[in-house]
Amino acid sequence: MKILVPIKRVPDPATTIRVLPDGTGIATDNVKWVINPFCEIAIEEALRIKEKQTGEVILVTVGQSTWQEQLRTGLAMGADRAILVKTDAALDSLAIAKILAKIAGDEKPDLIILGKQAIDDDANQVGQMVAEMLGWPQATFASKIEIAADKISVMREVDGGLETIAFKIPAVITADLRLNEPRYASLPGIMKARKKELKEIAADSLGVDLAPKLKVKTLAAPPKRQGGRKVASAQEMVSLLHTEAKVI
Amino acid sequence: MGDVLIFAEHQGGHFPKSTLTAVHAGLELAKKRGGKAVAVVAGDAPEAAAGEIAKYGVAKVIALAHPALKNYLADAHAQALAALAKKEGAEFVMATATAMGKDLFPRLAARLGAGMASEITAINDDQTFVRPTYAGNVMATVEIDGPIKVLTVRGTAFDAAKPGDGAAPVEKQNAEIDAGALKMEFVSFNATKSDRPQLTEARIIVSGGRGLKAGENFKAVLEPLVDELGAAMGASRAAVDAGFVPNDLQVGQTGKVVAPELYIAVGISGAIQHLAGMKDSKVICAINKDEEAPIFAVADYGLVADLFKAVPEITEEIKKLKHS
Numbered sequence: 001m002k003i004l005v006p007i008k009r010v011p012d013p014a015t016t017i018r019v020l021p022d023g024t025g026i027a028t029d030n031v032k033w034v035i036n037p038f039c040e041i042a043i044e045e046a047l048r049i050k051e052k053q054t055g056e057v058i059l060v061t062v063g064q065s066t067w068q069e070q071l072r073t074g075l076a077m078g079a080d081r082a083i084l085v086k087t088d089a090a091l092d093s094l095a096i097a098k099i100l101a102k103i104a105g106d107e108k109p110d111l112i113i114l115g116k117q118a119i120d121d122d123a124n125q126v127g128q129m130v131a132e133m134l135g136w137p138q139a140t141f142a143s144k145i146e147i148a149a150d151k152i153s154v155m156r157e158v159d160g161g162l163e164t165i166a167f168k169i170p171a172v173i174t175a176d177l178r179l180n181e182p183r184y185a186s187l188p189g190i191m192k193a194r195k196k197e198l199k200e201i202a203a204d205s206l207g208v209d210l211a212p213k214l215k216v217k218t219l220a221a222p223p224k225r226q227g228g229r230k231v232a233s234a235q236e237m238v239s240l241l242h243t244e245a246k247v248i
Numbered sequence: 249m250g251d252v253l254i255f256a257e258h259q260g261g262h263f264p265k266s267t268l269t270a271v272h273a274g275l276e277l278a279k280k281r282g283g284k285a286v287a288v289v290a291g292d293a294p295e296a297a298a299g300e301i302a303k304y305g306v307a308k309v310i311a312l313a314h315p316a317l318k319n320y321l322a323d324a325h326a327q328a329l330a331a332l333a334k335k336e337g338a339e340f341v342m343a344t345a346t347a348m349g350k351d352l353f354p355r356l357a358a359r360l361g362a363g364m365a366s367e368i369t370a371i372n373d374d375q376t377f378v379r380p381t382y383a384g385n386v387m388a389t390v391e392i393d394g395p396i397k398v399l400t401v402r403g404t405a406f407d408a409a410k411p412g413d414g415a416a417p418v419e420k421q422n423a424e425i426d427a428g429a430l431k432m433e434f435v436s437f438n439a440t441k442s443d444r445p446q447l448t449e450a451r452i453i454v455s456g457g458r459g460l461k462a463g464e465n466f467k468a469v470l471e472p473l474v475d476e477l478g479a480a481m482g483a484s485r486a487a488v489d490a491g492f493v494p495n496d497l498q499v500g501q502t503g504k505v506v507a508p509e510l511y512i513a514v515g516i517s518g519a520i521q522h523l524a525g526m527k528d529s530k531v532i533c534a535i536n537k538d539e540e541a542p543i544f545a546v547a548d549y550g551l552v553a554d555l556f557k558a559v560p561e562i563t564e565e566i567k568k569l570k571h572s
Contacts, residue, residue, distance in 0.1 A: 128352075166432075218389045237565075
């Protein structure tokens with residue numbers, strides 16, 4: 001099975017994020033850049049499917065030259081080749097989805113597996129948008145994928161329980177936390193990754209309208225919550241909840 | 249211009265609080281943009297549910313009917329809603345960012361070629377919206393270009409709409425769906441069985457973290473407190489990842505975002521992604537034996553103690569309070 005895995009470069013989830021004083025962005029000094037954690041889960045799932053039934057795992061990302069680092073990490077995990085769609089522009093999810101749909105049109109994968117959301121903009125949009133643009137079925141928030149012949153069933157984490165849906169390939173699946181535990185890149189994997197194909201394509205060359213419809217005007221820190229008060233005992237806590245906060 | 253189409257998600261004809269927050273936000277947006285708010289209820293026979301939501305202040309309710317809308321599936325719903333939004337000339341299409349809203353609305357936006365803002369928390373007067381990014385550590389002010397704009401709202405950021413005296417007219421429409429293009433099949437839904445309130449609906453939430461050490465301690469230690477308070481039970485990602493409790497109890501950036509009147513965090517350290525899911529709660533209590541735990545920085549009342557001793561004591565104190 002041929003699987004396309006779009007990934008994104010984001011600040012390490014443990015990083016404390018600070019907004020620049022002028023509200024134009026976040027401070028990026030001292031930020032360690034990593035593969036978005038949900039994208040790592042998507043790569044892992046694609047590798048497991050490939051290991052079970054042969055095939056090819058192709059990574060793709062849309063960003064600057066530096067994003068090669070994350071593609072190399074994915075190749076070191078075991079992906080076969082990678083595509084960097086190069087742009088310096090700030091694209092919205094719709095434009096990214098158009099690019100990915102175009103790449104999918106060229107590569108003709110059986111599956112596109114990607115993370116359910118990126119932990120920077122928390123938009124949770126690209127997978128669903130690509131599915132619609134390609135006219136493919138979608139399964140978001142996947143916690144289990146079962147493949148039998150050309151039929152796929154996916155268990156999804158939804159409000160109040162677990163839903164299972166089914167469809168035929170080609171399809172788009174977005175990974176939730178519980179889908180798997182991603183592997184680390186091994187040393188031989190890292191060595192091999194250096195020789196794997198990493199193709200660069202200019203985003204402008206794809207003939208896709210990249211003008212963002214969603215524009216970020218400013219960023220700001222959220223209002224700070226006043227906390228930090230300590231109580232001495234369980235009795236005092238309950239008493240304050242009753243008499244002061246009046247919530248019980 | 250300015251008309252708002254609100255997708256009113258229902259659970260077997262019943263509208264949860266999360267849907268009513270989208271209605272409230274939709275009414276606010278329509279008022280600010282000088283348009284009217286129209287609710288749409290989709291299903292194979294949505295008329296009865298449509299009559300129910302008609303009491304909540306909207307100008308009109310559309311009962312959008314089609315056999316393919318019986319069970320929720322993204323492709324059929326996106327087709328039906330996109331066609332309706334165009335036909336009605338809506339400028340905005342919105343829903344609450346529930347699991348369904350999150351699944352459906354980006355697909356709908358792509359079908360409409362529209363820009364989309366996810367999980368907005370405020371509607372500004374200047375055509376912009378506010379939405380949380382970076383696990384709620386950065387608030388972005390965004391603008392959507394184009395004749396049609398797609399939004400989901402964060403349920404905890406808006407009040408629930410309240411029923412009024414009258415009821416808006418209900419208009420039945422048959423959904424426009426190209427059945428030949430539908431490729432998804434509903435197989436099953438396994439509901440998590442619980443007699444407790446749902447996380448996103450509850451007035452009080454008691455959440456447990458890794459500090460509880462084992463799944464059976466959720467039962468033995470946490471549940472008596474949860475039930476004494478009539479609360480919903482939540483959990484941190486660490487507790488869910490460790491398999492202590494099912495994943496739909498997870499509160500956080502990528503789980504449920506909640507804002508109850510009272511949130512009690514037990515044995516939860518307060519990772520960034522957990523705080524993102526609960527820091528807008530009205531009152532926060534934390535019980536943790538590590539006095540350096542980040543959860544204490546956001547807690548109104550923090551108790552540095554061994555939870556296995558403190559939680560039963562709190563449960564006992566609440567019992568006493570009730571009987572006094």
